[in-house]
Amino acid sequence: MASAAPAVIISVRDLVNRFGPQTVHDGVSFDVHAGEVFGIVGGSGSGKSVLLKTMLGLRKPDSGVVEVDGRDITCVSDRELREVKRRYGVTFQHGALFTSLTVTENVILPMVELLDLDEATLQSLAELRLRMVGLPVAAGAKFPAQLSGGMIKRAALARALALDPALLFLDEPTAGLDPIAAAAFDDLVLYLRRTLGLTVVMVTHDLDTLARTCDRVAVLVDGKVIVDTLPGIVRNEHPWIREYFHGARGRLMAAAGEGA
Amino acid sequence: MPKSSAFQARVDVAEGRLSLAGDCRAADLGTLEAALREWAGAGSRSVDLSAAGGFDIGPAWLLRRAMADAATAPAVSGPLPAHFAYLDEMLDGASARTADIAPRPRQPAGLVRLGRALEVRGESWYEALTYGGKLISTAGSAWRSWKHLRIPSVVRHAYETGYQAVPVVAVIAFLISVISAYISAQQLRPYGGEIYTVDIVALGVLRELGVLLTAIMVAGRTGSAYAAELGVMKLNDEVDALESMGINPYEVLVLPRVLGLIVVLPLLTIVADFMGLFGGAMLTRYLIDLPWPQFYMRLDEAIAPTTFWAGLVKAPVFGLLIGLTGTLRGLQVRESSRELGRLTTVAVVQSIFLVIFADALFAIFFLEIDF
Numbered sequence: 001m002a003s004a005a006p007a008v009i010i011s012v013r014d015l016v017n018r019f020g021p022q023t024v025h026d027g028v029s030f031d032v033h034a035g036e037v038f039g040i041v042g043g044s045g046s047g048k049s050v051l052l053k054t055m056l057g058l059r060k061p062d063s064g065v066v067e068v069d070g071r072d073i074t075c076v077s078d079r080e081l082r083e084v085k086r087r088y089g090v091t092f093q094h095g096a097l098f099t100s101l102t103v104t105e106n107v108i109l110p111m112v113e114l115l116d117l118d119e120a121t122l123q124s125l126a127e128l129r130l131r132m133v134g135l136p137v138a139a140g141a142k143f144p145a146q147l148s149g150g151m152i153k154r155a156a157l158a159r160a161l162a163l164d165p166a167l168l169f170l171d172e173p174t175a176g177l178d179p180i181a182a183a184a185f186d187d188l189v190l191y192l193r194r195t196l197g198l199t200v201v202m203v204t205h206d207l208d209t210l211a212r213t214c215d216r217v218a219v220l221v222d223g224k225v226i227v228d229t230l231p232g233i234v235r236n237e238h239p240w241i242r243e244y245f246h247g248a249r250g251r252l253m254a255a256a257g258e259g260a
Numbered sequence: 261m262p263k264s265s266a267f268q269a270r271v272d273v274a275e276g277r278l279s280l281a282g283d284c285r286a287a288d289l290g291t292l293e294a295a296l297r298e299w300a301g302a303g304s305r306s307v308d309l310s311a312a313g314g315f316d317i318g319p320a321w322l323l324r325r326a327m328a329d330a331a332t333a334p335a336v337s338g339p340l341p342a343h344f345a346y347l348d349e350m351l352d353g354a355s356a357r358t359a360d361i362a363p364r365p366r367q368p369a370g371l372v373r374l375g376r377a378l379e380v381r382g383e384s385w386y387e388a389l390t391y392g393g394k395l396i397s398t399a400g401s402a403w404r405s406w407k408h409l410r411i412p413s414v415v416r417h418a419y420e421t422g423y424q425a426v427p428v429v430a431v432i433a434f435l436i437s438v439i440s441a442y443i444s445a446q447q448l449r450p451y452g453g454e455i456y457t458v459d460i461v462a463l464g465v466l467r468e469l470g471v472l473l474t475a476i477m478v479a480g481r482t483g484s485a486y487a488a489e490l491g492v493m494k495l496n497d498e499v500d501a502l503e504s505m506g507i508n509p510y511e512v513l514v515l516p517r518v519l520g521l522i523v524v525l526p527l528l529t530i531v532a533d534f535m536g537l538f539g540g541a542m543l544t545r546y547l548i549d550l551p552w553p554q555f556y557m558r559l560d561e562a563i564a565p566t567t568f569w570a571g572l573v574k575a576p577v578f579g580l581l582i583g584l585t586g587t588l589r590g591l592q593v594r595e596s597s598r599e600l601g602r603l604t605t606v607a608v609v610q611s612i613f614l615v616i617f618a619d620a621l622f623a624i625f626f627l628e629i630d631f
Contacts, residue, residue, distance in 0.1 A: 100598035145595035
């Protein structure tokens with residue numbers, strides 16, 4: 001583990017999530033440290049999305065504790081939960097941009113709702129966010145349906161950054177992007193992390209993204225979680241993890257494991 | 261996490277100096293914006309950041325822009341926000357000003373707007389016509405085999421739009437007929453002609469009210485459902501997926517729905533007719549003491565053999581109109597959730613309009629041929 005004790009920004013303890021007779025999470029515990037990129041991987045149906053929803057405070061777990069900035073979001077008032085929510089930004093798997101609004105309107109929506117600013121300032125801040133994620137300013141006037149997949153991901157990130165979050169949740173940020181666009185997105189995440197000191201939690205299946213961006217990785221398997229640095233995870237002997245990283249598509253990852 | 265202290269912004273108007281203190285977070289954007297506006301009014305000559313803490317990137321951007329907008333570069337005391345370096349890097353090569361944002365398009369003049377509106381109208385009629393044509397050709401080829409007619413699908417839509425609508429159609433027909441019978445009886449009483457209430461109710465229900473009310477109910481229930489179902493499928497690319505498999509979406513999605521309605525609307529009309537007459541009989545029984553057998557005899561005299569059919573033949577036409585409008589509007593949904601709502605509304609309004617319009621044409625036609 002890391003040598004100096006890093007600040008913990010999210011702390012998940014003994015999380016249990018059930019759907020009827022099916023237990024998705026059976027005592028999941030891990031910490032996310034400030035300033036790191038934290039990857040979450042797992043097979044289909046292993047509960048990645050449920051875990052993300054629980055960490056966002058959108059779903060109450062059946063038992064367990066999720067602390068964000070030291071506040072247990074599983075049992076706080078709605079007002080406090082809203083305060084916590086202002087501290088993070090989220091991008092959803094398919095962007096979840098509001099299709100009836102332009103990109104600019106999407107980006108400024110959180111600011112319009114939560115702050116009292118005039119139109120010129122909002123436009124200027126929208127421009128900032130678009131520039132930050134590398135979108136041309138002209139893209140602001142377009143509707144989501146007119147954007148390519150890569151641009152939708154970037155626009156979603158621009159909206160997630162609107163309120164200067166300290167914490168960023170990304171759900172499958174590079175799924176459906178070509179390798180070049182995916183690499184550019186990885187660079188962007190790293191760049192924002194480096195310059196803004198963001199903490200990033202991302203769910204991803206993209207092994208390249210995992211290798212390039214993530215400091216530590218949590219693997220959800222059998223309702224439990226295994227957290228380690230990437231080389232540590234790659235060397236893990238669990239059969240599913242071996243298959244994941246050393247299967248036909250994971251050979252590149254083996255190099256990462258030996259290199260460390 | 262750095263220790264946070266409350267953000268303060270002060271403007272010395274006489275000196276043109278802006279003093280910022282404490283951490284400036286995204287939540288402080290409003291305060292900062294007001295101060296910057298005042299500062300710009302005072303000539304923005306100098307800025308004092310010696311007491312300022314950390315800046316979020318949004319506030320840093322606004323401050324940087326205000327400083328860039330000043331006529332002469334303002335004198336700075338204290339350290340600049342750390343994010344300025346990042347912003348410089350980001351804007352490297354790009355203009356720091358916001359002037360290069362494309363201006364909003366101007367509202368076109370009246371005549372241009374009228375022309376565009378007409379063009380949109382024309383296109384919409386053209387689209388409706390081609391749609392009808394495609395559907396006819398699809399129906400023509402589908403007739404050839406049982407498989408392509410998709411009987412199970414037709415039955416499912418008939419069940420959903422017909423069987424499940426029976427209660428509401430029955431209750432509405434009953435109530436409307438009771439109301440019209442009540443009003444007629446009131447009006448006819450001074451002339452001693454209450455018995456003609458039966459004629460009015462029977463003719464009204466069988467020729468017009470039964471079928472018209474049923475069609476309007478179905479337009480509201482099913483027209484909207486068709487438009488919303490197909491609209492969501494369109495938004496999810498499901499229609500394109502069908503087409504890519506070489507399956508004709510008209511045959512799979514549209515034809516069963518339209519056929520279902522054509523089959524079901526006459527059946528619902530029969531239910532409505534029956535319930536309407538039943539309502540009329542009930543009311544005359546209790547309001548003008550007309551016993552059931554006499555109601556029946558009077559009914560027999562009042563209606564011609566064709567009266568019932570004059571109402572019923574309209575039902576399949578109405579079903580066709582509702583089905584076509586609902587599915588067409590659903591398939592026109594593109595791109596956004598707002599379109600979905602708009603076109604669902606349009607589907608209901610237009611199908612009700614078309615039903616009433618067609619009913620008027622039928623009335624004139626029946627009058628001419630003395631049906």
